[in-house]
Amino acid sequence: MNKIKTKIVGHRRGRLSGIRDLTEKLAVSSRFIFLGFAVAISLASSARAGEVLENAFVRADFGSRGLTVLTDKTSGEVTRFSQDEFHISVDDSTIQSSNFTPALQEQTATKCVFLFSSSQWVVRVIYELQTNWHFASKQISISPVSGTAFMVSRIDLMDGGLHTPVAANQSVRSGKLVRFNDGNGTPVSHGIFLEVQNPYAQASLNGQQIIVSYSPEMTWDTSYGTFVSDRLLVGPYNLSGVSYPAAQIPEWQYIPDGVPSGGPTIDAAELDALSGCVRSFLLWQPTNSTRIHVGWTENDYQIDASTTNGVAEYQRIIEQAAAVGCNDVLYAPANTLLSNLQADTDTWGWEHVTWLGLGQQIRTNAWYPGSNAMPDSVQSMLNFARLKHIKLIAYVYPSLPFGQNPQWTNWSGRYADTGQRSFQDWLLQTLINFQRATSVGGYSFDYWNLGVADAPSSPYAQWFGCRRILEQLRLQIPDLVIDGRQQYQYYGPWTWLAGSYPHPLSYDEQPKSFNAFSDLHWDRVSADRQRWAAWWYRVENFAPTEIIAGYMTHQTPRQYASGKMVGVDPPTDFRIRDWDYLGWKYSLISAIGTAPFNDVVDMIPARDTNEFSAFNATTNAQWMRNWFDWADRNMSLLRNIRPIINQPQLGRVDGTAAFDANGHGFIFLFNPNYRQLAVQFTLDKSIGLTNGGPFVLRQLYPDAEKGKFFAPPTNALWQPGDSVSITMPGADALVLEVTNAPALTQPLLLGAAGNAALVGKQLFLTNVVGEDGATTELKVLLPSRQNVTSVSVDGVPENFQQTSNLVTFSVNFAGAPFNRLQQIGQYDPAFSGGIYQTQITIPSRVFGQLAARKAAWPVPYTADDLLATWLGSYRLLLFVNIADPNPNMAVSLQVDGQPVALTQAYTTIYNIGDKNSLVGWYADLSTLSPDVPHQFRLSLPPLAAGQFQGLFLDNVEATFTNQIQPAGVSSDDFNSPHDAPPQSPSSRGLLPVNRPAK
Numbered sequence: 001m002n003k004i005k006t007k008i009v010g011h012r013r014g015r016l017s018g019i020r021d022l023t024e025k026l027a028v029s030s031r032f033i034f035l036g037f038a039v040a041i042s043l044a045s046s047a048r049a050g051e052v053l054e055n056a057f058v059r060a061d062f063g064s065r066g067l068t069v070l071t072d073k074t075s076g077e078v079t080r081f082s083q084d085e086f087h088i089s090v091d092d093s094t095i096q097s098s099n100f101t102p103a104l105q106e107q108t109a110t111k112c113v114f115l116f117s118s119s120q121w122v123v124r125v126i127y128e129l130q131t132n133w134h135f136a137s138k139q140i141s142i143s144p145v146s147g148t149a150f151m152v153s154r155i156d157l158m159d160g161g162l163h164t165p166v167a168a169n170q171s172v173r174s175g176k177l178v179r180f181n182d183g184n185g186t187p188v189s190h191g192i193f194l195e196v197q198n199p200y201a202q203a204s205l206n207g208q209q210i211i212v213s214y215s216p217e218m219t220w221d222t223s224y225g226t227f228v229s230d231r232l233l234v235g236p237y238n239l240s241g242v243s244y245p246a247a248q249i250p251e252w253q254y255i256p257d258g259v260p261s262g263g264p265t266i267d268a269a270e271l272d273a274l275s276g277c278v279r280s281f282l283l284w285q286p287t288n289s290t291r292i293h294v295g296w297t298e299n300d301y302q303i304d305a306s307t308t309n310g311v312a313e314y315q316r317i318i319e320q321a322a323a324v325g326c327n328d329v330l331y332a333p334a335n336t337l338l339s340n341l342q343a344d345t346d347t348w349g350w351e352h353v354t355w356l357g358l359g360q361q362i363r364t365n366a367w368y369p370g371s372n373a374m375p376d377s378v379q380s381m382l383n384f385a386r387l388k389h390i391k392l393i394a395y396v397y398p399s400l401p402f403g404q405n406p407q408w409t410n411w412s413g414r415y416a417d418t419g420q421r422s423f424q425d426w427l428l429q430t431l432i433n434f435q436r437a438t439s440v441g442g443y444s445f446d447y448w449n450l451g452v453a454d455a456p457s458s459p460y461a462q463w464f465g466c467r468r469i470l471e472q473l474r475l476q477i478p479d480l481v482i483d484g485r486q487q488y489q490y491y492g493p494w495t496w497l498a499g500s501y502p503h504p505l506s507y508d509e510q511p512k513s514f515n516a517f518s519d520l521h522w523d524r525v526s527a528d529r530q531r532w533a534a535w536w537y538r539v540e541n542f543a544p545t546e547i548i549a550g551y552m553t554h555q556t557p558r559q560y561a562s563g564k565m566v567g568v569d570p571p572t573d574f575r576i577r578d579w580d581y582l583g584w585k586y587s588l589i590s591a592i593g594t595a596p597f598n599d600v601v602d603m604i605p606a607r608d609t610n611e612f613s614a615f616n617a618t619t620n621a622q623w624m625r626n627w628f629d630w631a632d633r634n635m636s637l638l639r640n641i642r643p644i645i646n647q648p649q650l651g652r653v654d655g656t657a658a659f660d661a662n663g664h665g666f667i668f669l670f671n672p673n674y675r676q677l678a679v680q681f682t683l684d685k686s687i688g689l690t691n692g693g694p695f696v697l698r699q700l701y702p703d704a705e706k707g708k709f710f711a712p713p714t715n716a717l718w719q720p721g722d723s724v725s726i727t728m729p730g731a732d733a734l735v736l737e738v739t740n741a742p743a744l745t746q747p748l749l750l751g752a753a754g755n756a757a758l759v760g761k762q763l764f765l766t767n768v769v770g771e772d773g774a775t776t777e778l779k780v781l782l783p784s785r786q787n788v789t790s791v792s793v794d795g796v797p798e799n800f801q802q803t804s805n806l807v808t809f810s811v812n813f814a815g816a817p818f819n820r821l822q823q824i825g826q827y828d829p830a831f832s833g834g835i836y837q838t839q840i841t842i843p844s845r846v847f848g849q850l851a852a853r854k855a856a857w858p859v860p861y862t863a864d865d866l867l868a869t870w871l872g873s874y875r876l877l878l879f880v881n882i883a884d885p886n887p888n889m890a891v892s893l894q895v896d897g898q899p900v901a902l903t904q905a906y907t908t909i910y911n912i913g914d915k916n917s918l919v920g921w922y923a924d925l926s927t928l929s930p931d932v933p934h935q936f937r938l939s940l941p942p943l944a945a946g947q948f949q950g951l952f953l954d955n956v957e958a959t960f961t962n963q964i965q966p967a968g969v970s971s972d973d974f975n976s977p978h979d980a981p982p983q984s985p986s987s988r989g990l991l992p993v994n995r996p997a998k
Contacts, residue, residue: 467494
C-alpha cells in the first residue's frame with residue numbers, strides 16, 4: 001500500500017426520501033444484522049400454506065415452511081422451490097429449522113413473518129416484498145427469552161432446493177446467478193439471483209440443492225435491540241442475449257484482435273437486476289450531482305494554512321473550485337499552529353491534516369467539537385469558503401489509536417477496533433458533533449483497516465461497525481458527502497449504501513498506483529483508468545450509477561527524480577504548476593459519461609498564480625460548469641447509464657449509453673488509443689434503446705462540430721435496429737444525443753454542422769464546417785418533396801442528386817489533410833519489431849496552431865516542468881506508441897538521417913524505471929521545418945505482432961474550416977486560412993456519415 005494516499009469526495013444537495021421514517025426500519029431491514037437460534041423448538045400452532053406477497057413485478061408464494069414459488073410477472077416465468085429451510089449456529093448450539101413447524105405470526109401487504117419459539121429463543125423468519133422491488137427478501141431475527149449476550153457464529157439463510165431444473169450457475173459477489181432449462185436439458189431464457197447483503201456470504205449449488213450462508217462470529221447484546229440477519233435477496237430475470245465478460249481483462253493487456261475468448265459472462269439483464277436491487281437500498285437518493293474538488297490532488301498538504309501566504313494560496317483553490325462549479329472542497333492542508341508531522345500515529349504520515357487539521361488533538365482528547373472553541377485559523381477558512389458558497393470536507397482516519405478508551409486499542413496499540421460498539425458510538429457522535437460545530441459538507445474516510453485478523457472483533461464485526469457508523473451518520477445528517485477510501489472499495493456494494501461513492505479509481509490515483517494507459521497526457525491516462533474502474537464497479541460489483549465516482553483531471557505526481565516519494569513536509573512549491581491543457585476535457589466527458597452523479601474534480605489551476613490567471617482569462621471554467629449543469633438537467637435519464645460495446649481496453653473503443661422509455665438518450669464513445677479506430681453499435685436493446693424511432697443523432701461534443709447530425713449511409717433517418725459505424729480519432733471522446741425525428745418545417749442538413757435554407761427551388765447551405773482537407777458526403781432532408789434545381793455551399797455550386805425529399809452531394813473542404821494526433825505511416829498488425837521506416841510532411845498551419853496555443857496559455861514553464869509530457873502543449877512531440885511498454889526495451893530513432901534522442905515518458909514525470917507508470921517514448925520535434933518531407937527510421941526490439949501501435953505527433957489537433965474548395969482546384973492552390981486551433985482542443989475526423997441540420 002502506498003504511504004502517500006490520494007483521495008476524493010462527492011455529495012449533493014438532494015433528497016433522502018422518508019429518511020426519518022427509515023430510522024426504525026433500518027434496525028430490521030437496511031442495517032443487516034444477524035440472528036441466532038438454538039435448542040429444540042416446539043410451536044403451539046403451525047403456518048398455513050398459500051400465503052402470498054405480490055406487487056406489479058413479482059409474486060412470491062409461500063407454503064407452510066417458506067418460499068415455494070417466485071413468479072416474474074413481466075415475463076410470466078416461474079421458479080419453483082422444493083425446500084426453503086435455514087440453519088443457525090448460536091453459542092454452542094445449532095438450529096435446523098427442518099426439525100420444527102413454524103407459525104404464521106404476521107401477514108401484511110408487504111411482509112410475511114413466520115415464528116419459531118422455544119423456552120430459550122424467539123426466532124422470526126421475515127419475508128418482504130416492497131412496492132417497487134423486483135425481488136423478494138428473507139431475513140432471520142432472534143431474541144433470547146432470558147439473558148443479554150450471545151454469539152452468532154454462522155447463519156445459513158437458505159438451505160434450499162430448486163424444483164425448476166438448473167442449466168447453469170455462476171458465482172458473483174455475495175451470491176449466485178442461476179439459469180434454468182426446460183426439463184429436457186435445453187437452456188431457457190430466465191433465471192434468478194440469490195444475493196446476500198454483505199461481502200462475507202457464500203453460496204453453493206450442488207445439483208438442485210443450494211445453500212446460502214455467512215459466518216459473522218459476532219457477539220450480540222440485547223441492549224442493541226433485536227438481532228436481525230443480513231437480507232437474502234431472491235429475484236427473477238429474463239435473459240437479454242447481450243452479455244459482457246464477468247471479470248475484467250487486466251489493464252491494459254494486449255490482445256491482438258481486441259476480443260478475449262472464453263471465460264464467464266454476465267447477461268445485461270442479470271447486471272440490471274443486481275444493480276437495480278442495490279439501488280433499492282441506497283440511503284442517499286441524489287437528484288443533483290455531487291461536485292467536489294479534492295485539494296490533495298494538487299498537493300495541498302504542502303500548504304501551511306496557518307501562514308499568510310498559505311491562507312492566500314488556499315483561498316485561490318477555493319475560489320477556483322467555486323468558479324468551475326464545485327460545491328465542496330476536500331480540505332487537507334498542514335496547519336502548524338494545530339499539529340505537526342512528527343506527532344502522527346498513522347503509517348502514512350497524514351494524521352496531522354485530518355479533521356481540518358485538528359485530528360491529532362481529537363485523538364489525544366486535547367480538543368473536542370462543541371467543548372472547545374474553534375481555532376481562528378480554521379474558522380477563518382470556513383468563513384471564506386462560505387462566502388464562495390463552498391463547504392469544506394474533512395479528511396478522517398477511523399483506524400487510529402484513539403485514547404478515549406484503552407479497550408479500543410490495547411490489543412495492538414496502533415488501531416482502534418471498529419467492531420467494538422463503544423468505539424462505533426463514540427466515533428459516530430464525534431462526527432455528528434464536529435459537523436454541527438463546523439458545518440462541514442461531509443467526510444472523506446481513509447485509513448480504515450477492516451478485517452484485521454488479530455483484532456478482538458471478527459472481520460465481519462469490524463465491517464459491520466464500519467457500515468453501522470456510515471448508515472447512522474447518513475440518517476442523522478442526510479445531505480453529507482460520504483467519500484469512502486481505503487479499504488472501503490474492496491467490500492462491495494452492500495458496504496456503499498450510505499456513502500456517496502467508493503474510491504474513484506478503485507485504488508490510489510497517483511502514478512505507480514495503477515497501470516498507465518499509453519498516453520502522454522496524464523489527464524487522459526487518469527480518465528481511462530476512471531472508466532476502467534467504473535466498469536469494475538458496475539459489472540463486477542453491481543453498483544448503480546448513483547454511487548460511482550466521476551473522477552476527472554488528475555492527481556499531481558509526488559515523486560522526486562530519485563524515485564523517492566515526496567513526503568508530507570517537502571518544499572511548499574513542489575509541482576504546483578500542472579494543468580493538462582489538452583487532456584482535461586476528455587477527462588471531464590469521460591467522468592460524466594460513466595458517473596454523472598459524482599463530479600470528483602481533481603487538480604485545478606489554482607496554486608500557481610500563472611496557471612490561475614491564464615485559466616481565469618478563458619471561458620474554460622464556464623465550460624466545465626455548463627457540462628455539470630447539463631448533467632443535472634438530464635439526471636433522471638442519465639441514471640440509466642450502462643456500458644455498451646466492451647470494457648475500456650487497448651485496441652478498442654468503449655462507451656456507455658442512457659435512454660428513457662420513449663427513445664430519447666445519450667451515447668458516450670471513447671477511443672483511448674492514439675490510432676483512429678472504427679466503432680459499431682446497434683440502435684436496439686444492446687444499448688438500452690427499446691422504443692421510439694425513426695431517430696436523429698446529434699453531436700454534443702467535441703465543440704468544433706457541435707450540432708452536427710449523423711445519418712445512415714443510404715437514408716436520412718435512423719431506424720430501430722440500424723447499425724451505426726463511426727471512425728473515432730485517437731485519444732478522443734464523442735457525445736451523441738438520440739431523439740425521435742421531429743416533424744420538419746425547414747431543410748435538415750446531415751453530415752456537417754451548418755445551416756440549410758430552401759428559396760424556391762434553390763438550396764442554400766451556409767456556415768458549413770468541416771475538417772481541413774476532408775471530402776465529406778452531405779445530405780439535406782427536405783420538409784416535403786420539392787424538386788431542387790441548384791445547390792450551393794457558402795457560395796460554391798455543387799453537383800447533387802435528389803431522391804424523393806433527400807438531396808445528396810459531396811464537398812471538399814479547403815486545406816491539406818492533417819489529423820488529430822497525426823499518425824506517421826500506417827499501423828501494421830503483422831509487424832513484429834525491427835526497423836520501421838516512413839515519412840511525413842507537416843503543414844505550416846500545424847506550427848501556427850502550436851504558436852497560437854502558447855499565446856493562449858502563457859505559463860512560463862521551467863525545464864523541470866517540461867519533463868511532464870502533458871505540460872508545454874505548444875511543443876510538437878513525437879510519440880512512439882508501444883502496447884505494454886517495458887523500460888528495458890531498446891528503442892532508437894533517426895529523423896532525416898540524424899539520430900534523435902528518445903526519452904522514456906512516465907506518469908511519475910521522472911524516469912524511475914517503473915513499468916506501471918511508463919507510457920512510451922517521445923522526442924521534441926518542434927524545430928522541424930514545415931511543408932517539406934521528413935524521413936523517419938525507428939529501430940525496435942522484437943515485439944508481438946501488432947504490439948507496435950505507431951508513431952504519432954502529439955499536441956496536434958484537427959483544424960476546421962468553412963472554406964469550400966471548388967471542384968478542379970488543387971489544395972496546394974487553395975489553403976485554409978485556419979492556422980489557429982479550433983474552438984475546442986478536442987476535435988474529430990469522423991467517417992463520412994450523414995446527418996440532419998438544425
